[in-house]
Every structure is written in structure tokens, then in C-alpha cells.
Amino acid sequence: MIRNGAGSTTPSSFARLGRRSLTRAFGLNGGSNGQGRHDFQRPQRRDRPPHHEALRPGARQETLREANLLLITEEIFASTEALSRADLSIRTGMTRSTVSRLVDDLLAAGIVCEGSPVVGGTRGRPAVPLTPARRTLVGLGVEVNVDFMAARALDLTGAVLAEEIIWADYRSSDPAAVLVEAGRLALRVADEAARAGARTVGTVLAVPGLVDSDERTLLLAPNLGWKDVDLVALLGRASEAGEGDEGFGSFITAANEAKLAALAVAQELTREEDKEQTFLYVSAQMGIGSAVVVDGVVEAGPHGWGGEIGHVAVEPNGPECGCGSTGCLEVYAGKRALMASAGLPAGVTAEDLYVLTQCSAPESAASTAVEAVERAGWALGVALSAAMNVLDVHDVVLGGEFGPLTDLLRPCIEEELQRRVLASPWTQFSVRQRDTGNAPATTGGALRALRAVVDAPQDWIPAA
Ligand SMILES: [Zn+2]
Numbered sequence: 001m002i003r004n005g006a007g008s009t010t011p012s013s014f015a016r017l018g019r020r021s022l023t024r025a026f027g028l029n030g031g032s033n034g035q036g037r038h039d040f041q042r043p044q045r046r047d048r049p050p051h052h053e054a055l056r057p058g059a060r061q062e063t064l065r066e067a068n069l070l071l072i073t074e075e076i077f078a079s080t081e082a083l084s085r086a087d088l089s090i091r092t093g094m095t096r097s098t099v100s101r102l103v104d105d106l107l108a109a110g111i112v113c114e115g116s117p118v119v120g121g122t123r124g125r126p127a128v129p130l131t132p133a134r135r136t137l138v139g140l141g142v143e144v145n146v147d148f149m150a151a152r153a154l155d156l157t158g159a160v161l162a163e164e165i166i167w168a169d170y171r172s173s174d175p176a177a178v179l180v181e182a183g184r185l186a187l188r189v190a191d192e193a194a195r196a197g198a199r200t201v202g203t204v205l206a207v208p209g210l211v212d213s214d215e216r217t218l219l220l221a222p223n224l225g226w227k228d229v230d231l232v233a234l235l236g237r238a239s240e241a242g243e244g245d246e247g248f249g250s251f252i253t254a255a256n257e258a259k260l261a262a263l264a265v266a267q268e269l270t271r272e273e274d275k276e277q278t279f280l281y282v283s284a285q286m287g288i289g290s291a292v293v294v295d296g297v298v299e300a301g302p303h304g305w306g307g308e309i310g311h312v313a314v315e316p317n318g319p320e321c322g323c324g325s326t327g328c329l330e331v332y333a334g335k336r337a338l339m340a341s342a343g344l345p346a347g348v349t350a351e352d353l354y355v356l357t358q359c360s361a362p363e364s365a366a367s368t369a370v371e372a373v374e375r376a377g378w379a380l381g382v383a384l385s386a387a388m389n390v391l392d393v394h395d396v397v398l399g400g401e402f403g404p405l406t407d408l409l410r411p412c413i414e415e416e417l418q419r420r421v422l423a424s425p426w427t428q429f430s431v432r433q434r435d436t437g438n439a440p441a442t443t444g445g446a447l448r449a450l451r452a453v454v455d456a457p458q459d460w461i462p463a464a
Contacts, residue, residue: 065102065458066456066458068092068094068098068102069102069105069106069457069458069461070455070456070457070458071092071094072088072092072094072099072102072103072106073106073111073112073454073457074454075088075091075092076088076106076112076130076131076132077132077156077454080274082115082129082130082131083129083130084127084128084129084130085099085100085103085127085128085130086127087127088103088130103130105457105461106457106461108461108462109457109460109461109462110133110136110137110199110460111132111133111136111137111156111453111454111457111460112130112131112132112133113130113131113132113133113134113136114128114129114130115128115129115130115131116128116129131157132156132157133155133156133157134155134156134157134159135155135159135161135196135197135198136155136156136197136198136199137155137156137198137199137200137201137450137453137460138153138154138155138161138190138193138198138199138200138201138446138450139153139154139200139201139202139203139204139445139446139447139448139449139450140152140153140186140189140190140193140200140201140202140203140204140247140248140249140445140446140449141153141154141203141204141206141260141441141442141443141444141445141446141447141448141449142182142183142185142186142203142204142205142206142235142442142445143205143206143207143257143260143439143441143442143445144170144178144179144182144205144206144207144224145170145206145207145208145257145285145286145439145441146169146170146171146208146223146224146285146286146287147167147168147169147170147285147286147347148165148166148167148168148438148439149165149166149168149170149178149181149182149185150163150164150165150166150185150438150439150442151163151164151182151185151186151188151189151190151442152189152439152442152443152445152446153189153190153192153193153198153200153446154443154446154447154450155193155198156450156453156454158267158447160443161192161193161196161198162189162190162192162193162196163189163442164185164188164189165438165439166181166185170224171223171224171225171286172224172225173224173225173226175218175224175226175229175234176234176237179229179231179234179235179237180234180235180237180238181238182205182235182238183234183235183236183237183238183239183248184238186203186235186238186247186248187238187239187247187248190247190248190249191247194247199249200247200248200249201249201250201449201450201452201453201460202248202249202250202251202252202253202449202452203235203248203249203251203252203253203445203449204252204253204254204255204260204444204445204446204448204449205231205232205235205252205253205254205255205445206254206255206256206257206260206261206441206442206444206445207221207224207226207231207254207255207256207257208221208223208224208256208257208258208285208286208287208289209221209222209223209224209226209256210256210305210308211231211254211255211256211304212303213302213303213304215232215253215254215255216230216231216232216233216252216253216254217229217230217231217254218231218254220323222287222321222322222323222324223286223287223322231254232252232253232254235248235252235254236248236252249449250452251449251452253448255304255445255448256289256300256304256307257283257285257289257441258281258282258283258289258290258291258307258441259289259291259298259300259304259307259444260440260441260442260443260444260445260448261281261283261289261291261399261400261436261440261441261443261444262281262283262290262291262293262298262399262444263291263298263444263447263448264436264440264441264443264444264447265281265293265397265399265434265436265440266279266281266293266296266297266298267296267447268434269397269434270296276295276296276297277293277295277296277395278293278294278295278393278395279293279393279395279396279397280292280293280309280384280387280388280391280393280395280396280397281293281397281399282309282380282384282396282397282398282399282400282402283399283400283440283441284333284334284335284398284399284400284401284402285335285400285401286334286335286336286346287310287322287330287334287335288309288310288329288330288333288334289307289308289309289310290307290308290309290310290387291306291307292306292307292387292391292393294393309329309383309384309387310328310329310330310334311323311325311328311329311330312328312329312383312386312387313325313326313327313328313329314327314328314329314332314379314382314383315327315332318331318332319331329379329380329382329383332375332376332378332379333375333376333377333379333380335350335401337376338353338372338373338376339353339372341368341371341372341375342356342368342369342372342373343365343368343369343372344356344369349401350401350402350403350404350405351404353369353372353373353404353405354404354405354408356369357369357370357373357408370408373405373408373409373412374408374412376405376409376412377408377409377410377411377412377413378412378415378416380409380412380413380416381412381413381414381415381416381417381420382416382420384396384413384416384417385416385417385419385420385421386420388417388421388423389420389421389422389423392423394417394421394423394427394428394429394430395429395430395432396413396429396430396431396432397432397433397434398431398432398433398434399433399434399436399440400436400440402433403433403434403435403436406431406432406433409431410431413431414429414431417429
């Protein structure tokens with residue numbers, strides 16, 4: 001391990017991305033669809049390192065080199081401290097000269113970078129610390145939601161190089177017009193990242209709805225009023241007008257907003273607490289989405305359609321929901337429903353609602369607001385207890401718009417969990433809030449796009 005004062009031991013916010021979370025997030029096969037397609041059948045757990053696989057007799061030379069590149073990349077990205085070539089040689093069992101050749105390739109590709117040499121230990125040459133590269137390659141995350149669209153470019157260290165958000169009402173909008181606008185927004189953000197010296201690897205679009213397992217077709221987004229939309233084709237149209245046509249990188253894919261936001265939250269929590277996280281992430285935007293994260297990996301089922309907690313029935317005979325069913329969680333705790341029952345217009349923020357619950361006069365308005373929040377908490381508790389009884393996950397992270405209301409929601413949620421979860425006498429429930437900032441799904445999307453690099457580094461190395 002190399003220690004060189006403050007700078008070189010950068011535990012980047014992308015640290016650990018080389019581990020499991022990179023290999024099977026979403027329970028889908030993940031990664032890019034275009035260039036960078038790779039073998040997803042490689043071992044997903046660290047107990048069978050890829051180089052052992054490749055060292056089987058008869059492994060082709062190219063496969064061996066690819067496996068070794070992957071292993072070196074994973075070690076550098078998963079480490080919270082800068083590693084030297086000597087460290088890598090010890091960790092991987094490769095010779096120093098093999099490690100050096102592979103590191104040279106990764107340097108040429110802009111995947112890793114070298115810090116200042118450190119004289120340390122008792123003998124030998126100064127060690128050169130290797131870390132994920134700054135400002136070379138970026139992933140582009142884009143989100144279209146009910147009341148905003150956003151784009152964010154993250155480099156391999158997890159730093160944000162550019163971002164932009166537009167607030168507007170996209171309910172019942174024309175998907176073609178909105179997606180072309182989102183494409184232009186994304187290209188502006190990519191251009192800004194390019195001016196900082198970075199090249200876009202690929203683009204991942206987040207939407208509040210069901211995305212087909214082809215990772216490009218939106219099947220249904222009740223709150224946008226969209227159905228059967230080719231997201232990738234429409235977003236990509238923005239570049240046909242010649243606006244920064246390299247800007248999207250070599251692939252565009254799409255995924256559900258809550259899963260991508262959960263991916264970003266899982267990475268952050270894992271870094272902060274230094275262990276893989278298991279929790280239910282609840283994303284409150286205009287609708288309510290969720291994701292199950294087990295050991296840092298977003299589990300969404302074989303199609304990626306799990307986590308639609310917003311459409312779990314709380315009262316089967318309750319009010320109609322935008323999905324066509326009745327009594328869903330969303331009609332009690334979705335932003336529109338919550339604001340309406342608090343007597344507020346849908347445009348106000350959760351902070352405004354919180355302030356209203358705290359004021360003393362006029363009393364009736366305040367108590368209406370408190371009742372609305374309590375009812376949302378009750379509905380969340382009912383839906384979450386159903387999820388917990390099925391899933392055995394008892395840690396809840398509230399993200400998105402719920403943030404300021406968490407302290408008011410928590411007792412109502414916990415009361416229902418205590419009553420309804422069979423294992424409650426033996427379980428410690430945790431309901432915590434995560435300040436995700438605006439559009440956390442764009443961060444998750446950018447991270448997911450960058451996986452194309454860390455999962456298949458050989459695809460990004462320039463030809464000799
Ligand atoms: Zn519904």
C-alpha cells in the first residue's frame with residue numbers, strides 16, 4: 001500500500017466498484033449493449049478470481065491477457081488505497097513485468113493514472129501509486145421524470161464533471177419531443193465534460209417506469225402517460241442534427257429510475273460504512289419506486305421489474321391509481337396524492353409541506369398537513385411490511401422527495417412494521433433518510449455506463 005501524504009491514497013467514490021456491485025447489478029446481465037459487449041458468465045464472486053479461470057490449460061493468449069487486465073483493473077478500482085505495481089504483483093500472483101505491461105495499457109487507455117513516486121520501505125525503487133484516472137473517461141447519466149429532466153457526467157473517480165437539470169411538467173407529454181430535448185440536454189453536459197478533457201463512454205437513461213429487458217424499450221410509465229416507447233432511438237435523435245455526435249459515447253441504454261438511484265445510494269453507503277449494504281430503497285418522486293439492494297447489489301428480478309412498491313395495494317378498494325388498479329401505495333404516499341390531501345398544489349416541495357406541519361396557525365391547515373403525512377406513513381408501513389415479510393430485509397432508506405418528512409413518517413411506518421412483520425420481535429427495523437440531492441438516478445446511470453470500462457478494460461485500450 002502506498003501512502004503519500006494527503007493526495008495519493010484517494011479512496012475514490014468509485015472505489016469498490018470493481019467488486020460484486022459491478023458484475024451483476026440489477027440482476028440483469030447489465031453493462032453496455034453496443035461496443036463493449038462482454039462475457040457476463042465470468043465468476044461473480046471473489047472466491048473464484050478471473051485469472052484462475054484463465055490459467056486453465058488451453059486458455060487462449062488473448063483471453064488470458066483480457067482476464068489479467070480485468071483483474072488488475074478490479075484491484076485498482078476496488079482498493080481504497082493507491083496500489084503500486086509491486087502491490088499488484090503480490091495481490092494477483094502475476095510477475096512484475098506482466099503487471100507493468102498491463103498497467104502501461106491501462107495508462108494509455110486513460111483508465112488509471114500514476115501519482116508521484118513515493119520512496120518507502122527499506123529497499124528498492126520508489127513506488128508509483130496507481131489510482132482510477134481523473135477527467136479521462138466519463139459515464140453519462142440522463143433522467144426524464146415527471147417534473148424534471150437532468151443529465152450528469154461522472155469520471156472514473158466518481159467526480160461530477162458536468163450536470164444540468166430542467167424543471168418542467170412532463171405529465172401526459174409527447175415522448176418524442178421530450179426525449180429529443182433530453183438528448184440535447186445530455187449532449188450539452190457531454191460537451192462540457194469534453195471541454196474538461198473527458199471522452200464519453202456511454203449513456204444510460206433513467207425513466208420512472210417499466211423498461212423491457214432489451215434495455216431500450218419503455219413498456220409503461222403511468223405518471224408520464226407513456227407506453228411502448230423506443231427510448232434509445234428517440235434520445236439518440238438529438239445527435240442526428242449534428243450536435244456533438246460523439247457525445248453519447250458508444251452505447252445508449254435505459255433502466256428504471258429507482259434502481260439506478262439505489263445503485264448510486266448503495267455505492268455511497270458502502271464507501272461510508274466500509275461494508276456491502278442490504279436495504280430497501282424507496283424513491284419518492286411524483287410516483288414511488290423502490291429497489292432491493294442485497295450486499296450492495298440491486299436485485300430487480302429476471303426482467304428488472306421488481307421493486308414496484310408504488311403499486312402494492314394498501315387498500316384494495318381504495319381510490320383509482322394511474323396504473324389502472326385501485327388503492328396502490330402511490331395514491332396515498334405519492335407526491336401528488338400527499339400534497340392534495342394536505343391541501344397543497346402539486347408543485348410545492350416536501351420542505352414546504354414540512355414547514356406547514358410545524359406551524360401553529362392557522363391550526364386547521366397544519367393539522368390537515370400532519371394528517372396527510374401520517375396517512376402516507378401508514379401506507380408506507382403497510383406496503384413495506386409486505387415487502388419485508390417476503391424479502392427478509394429490514395433496513396429502509398428513504399430517498400428523493402421524502403427527505404425532510406422522514407422524522408414525521410418514521411413513527412407511523414415503524415408502528416405498522418411492528419404490527420405486521422412476523423419477525424418483528426426478533427428484528428431491529430431501521431428507517432433512515434438519505435439526502436440524495438437532485439436526480440440521483442443520473443449518478444446511478446453514469447456509474448452504470450462506466451461499468452463498461454471496468455468490466456471490459458481491453459475494449460478501451462487504443463490499438464498499438
Ligand atoms: Zn398503481
